[in-house]
Amino acid sequence: MKRRSLLRTIAMMPFLSGGFATLFGPTKTAKALATRMKQRLRPSYLSWPDAASWAKLKDDVGGNLIEVRSLFGSCATEPNGAACLDALKNIDNPYWIGDQPAGTQVSGWLDAWAPAPSVYAISAQSTAHVVAGVNFARNNNLRLVVKGTGHSYLGTSNCADSLLIWTRAMNQVTLHDRFMPAGCEGNASPVSAVTAGAGAVSIDLYNAVTTEGGRYVQCGGCTDTGVAGVWSPVRVD
DSSP, X not given: OOHHHHHHHHHHHHHHHHHHHHHHOOOHHHHHHHHHTOOOBOTTSTTSOOHHHHHHHHHHTXXXXXXXXXXXXXXXXXXXXXXXXXXXHHTTOHHHHHTSTTOOSSOOBTTTBOOOOOSEEEEOOSHHHHHHHHHHHHHTTBEEEEESSOOOTTOTTOOTTEEEEEOTTOOOEEEEEEEOOTTOBTTBOOEEEEEXXXXXXXXXXXXXXXXXXXXXXXXXXXXXXXXXXXXXXXXXX
């Protein structure tokens, strides 16, 4: 086959796939393509969940559904207002940024992504709240994003027109004197360990494990970075 003919055939493959789907029913490739191209709803869509649906979700998550506002959105209309001045005052404080549902630790990447707040956020307090949020997004075909403190330099915890599952409040830290991994009984000795919630940051572990527990745990030097609910070994000093 000549190179020109080969290139022409490759260019026509998407159209041929659609033709085969029309003549012989949907193929596996056509179904996968349709799934990838499925549009998620935006607030401007007529099928966007109504107020009653959002109220039901708020009830399902114990009232922990909040509307999200851009950190500097108020500065455009009220530059001398309390919200704008508060944001300008605290924007250099990474802990303050992490405690804001619209906060991101970096201002984006040129030609890649820019901070864009979600429409609503579930300030999750438990696994049940996370489940309720995931189910709501799936059943209503919504964009869904998960964020602890917004430390993703790639912008993966940031998504415009989305429902945010915000795990910052799930920052519990629990120390275990004799932790045994599941299935390791008889093959390993118990060790000291710490369980960190999905919203815990390094300073939470340092405080609970070292300052209060008299033990040692190794996290990063950037103490406002989330530890994402991992199991971390600790040792007694």
